[in-house]
Amino acid sequence: MKAYLYLEDGSRFEGTAFGAIRESVSELVFNTGMTGYQEILTDPSYGAQTVVMTYPIIGSYGINKTDWESEKISLEGMVVREYCATPSHYMGEQNLDDYLKQHNVPGIYGVDTRMITKKIRNYGVMKCLLTYKEGTDHLEKLHDFRMPADLGQRFGTTKKVVHAGKGIRMGILDLGCKQGIINILKDEGCTIYQYPWNTSSQEILEDDLEGLLVSNGPGDPKDNDVVIYTLKDLTGKIPLRGICLGNQLLALALGADTYKMKFGHRGGNHPAIHLPSNRVIITSQNHGYAVEESSLPADAEVTWRNINDNTLEGFCHHRLDVEAVQFHPEEGPGPEEGRVILEEWIRILEEKKHAEIG
Numbered sequence: 001m002k003a004y005l006y007l008e009d010g011s012r013f014e015g016t017a018f019g020a021i022r023e024s025v026s027e028l029v030f031n032t033g034m035t036g037y038q039e040i041l042t043d044p045s046y047g048a049q050t051v052v053m054t055y056p057i058i059g060s061y062g063i064n065k066t067d068w069e070s071e072k073i074s075l076e077g078m079v080v081r082e083y084c085a086t087p088s089h090y091m092g093e094q095n096l097d098d099y100l101k102q103h104n105v106p107g108i109y110g111v112d113t114r115m116i117t118k119k120i121r122n123y124g125v126m127k128c129l130l131t132y133k134e135g136t137d138h139l140e141k142l143h144d145f146r147m148p149a150d151l152g153q154r155f156g157t158t159k160k161v162v163h164a165g166k167g168i169r170m171g172i173l174d175l176g177c178k179q180g181i182i183n184i185l186k187d188e189g190c191t192i193y194q195y196p197w198n199t200s201s202q203e204i205l206e207d208d209l210e211g212l213l214v215s216n217g218p219g220d221p222k223d224n225d226v227v228i229y230t231l232k233d234l235t236g237k238i239p240l241r242g243i244c245l246g247n248q249l250l251a252l253a254l255g256a257d258t259y260k261m262k263f264g265h266r267g268g269n270h271p272a273i274h275l276p277s278n279r280v281i282i283t284s285q286n287h288g289y290a291v292e293e294s295s296l297p298a299d300a301e302v303t304w305r306n307i308n309d310n311t312l313e314g315f316c317h318h319r320l321d322v323e324a325v326q327f328h329p330e331e332g333p334g335p336e337e338g339r340v341i342l343e344e345w346i347r348i349l350e351e352k353k354h355a356e357i358g
């Protein structure tokens, strides 16, 4: 069956439908990962977005039981150059087409993904319509579409969940937390308190945590007024850590500003420099917003910067015990070099606890 992808700049791409047959309007972004489509599909931070995979063949290793970041597919559509319907991998359980159908997510293949990516790079992130009929009102549909403002409330846990462990008590303020983050905290032995987005600062403080991690999540960070208010209240009362959306929200809580990037960073090949040590690591990334470095309070320290475009990739505030990174130390998908950052956060909070006990 034919499918069409219409972009906000007026361009139209004809391809073949796969996955669910459902018209969808969303924001179009590209990901440069050569592998990792299962993690990308299930990463809640892609809520209300359609992803173009720049790697030309997608689906070749199928879908497995372990490489998921949440139980649902979060994105609105998938665009690929060539779809492989006959996957071959010892862990593969299902093909991508069936998986998309099962989760009611549409896809299109056989389109020039290189040209689409170049358009996004030149024009910036665009709205897109994935549909099955040619039409004259398509551009209107695109113009009428607005990214939902409640995305940060849609993908996280709806009730407090506790995962018992033998180590320190870590909270996660869950705005769509990737499973990879939870898995690392579990590996480190933490007892994890996973909180819904609207949990009050008082409720969090009552659990006597060693630290609170603000998770990744979809949408514009500035849409999360309630969370920013909560974080403002928690600042200085409990060690705060953040990943991606969490990095942006902690910066906003400190009075800094965020902005929408032209086309963002999505892929597993982003070099970031750790400024205090002058060391570079290759990071996994998925973000369309960034913290405006010059807006950070004077006593905050910029700790990480992206080498490709010099954007801020992490900061800390020693006195208030706030530390965050814009990239994904838990990878999922991508290089694992950043994992030590999360492990180090836990180790230092453990040390602090033992020092306090004496």
Ligand SMILES: NC(=O)CC[C@H](N)C(=O)O
Binding pocket: 045, 215, 216, 217, 218, 219, 220, 221, 243, 244, 245, 246, 286, 287, 288, 289, 290
């Ligand atoms: N992965 C994330 O947490 C993404 C954060 C935010 N939604 C952005 O696009 O910048």
